[in-house]
Amino acid sequence: MRNPVRVSVIALDPVLEAGTLSALDGFAEVRPVVGGQRPDVTVVVVDRVAEPVLDLLRRTRAAEHRPEVVLVATELGPVEALHAIATGARGLLRRRETSGPRLAHAVLAAAGGDCAVPPDLLDGLLEQRAEGADPGVADSWGAAGLSERERAVLRLVADGHETSAIADELCYSVRTVTTVLHNVTQRFRLKNRAHAVAYVLRAGLL
Structure with missing residues (x-):
């Protein structure tokens, strides 16, 4: 049995950050980072995919331990998706469609080297x-x-x-x-x- 995937969350709103971590609670394959642990995957939660968000994705991916990134955005169209992937996001989710199981699935896919993108967006x-x-x-x-x-x-x-x-x-x-x-x-x-x-x-x- 492999070790649980270590996950961190970045969100401007502390309540949203806590809620995202709570959504992952109960999934044995995923574990929030504690202390000085380095995450395998970082979940970034934003409203819009603007240039500051793309800079954040670049900085996150450029960290020494190079975590994979799953981006959860309120507004996510084809252009935003392309820019996010080009800057290193491994998974993309729309906030309105993000349940605990779907988020955990995206995190595990990213950790395993796969991409997770809404099928209709890919289509x-x-x-x-x-x-x-x-x-x-x-x-x-x-x-x-x-x-x-x-x-x-x-x-x-x-x-x-x-x-x-x-x-x-x-x-x-x-x-x-x-x-x-x-x-x-x-x-x-x-x-x-x-x-x-x-x-x-x-x-x-x-």
């Missing part, structure tokens, strides 16, 4: 093209494309699901899901699942 980003995108990235993305099966698997990866859970959700075999992820990472020359999700979010957009 929208998969379809978008921003003006002024990097031509090399945009062209390779458009030429290769994604099948509906690949999109479905990546949406669930982005939401933090493990391979077996994705297989159950989509009624595929574990081997099929593994093959789909392997094909995507090979086609776009990516390192792993987290890199695949991050690439999907950035391709043609940044």
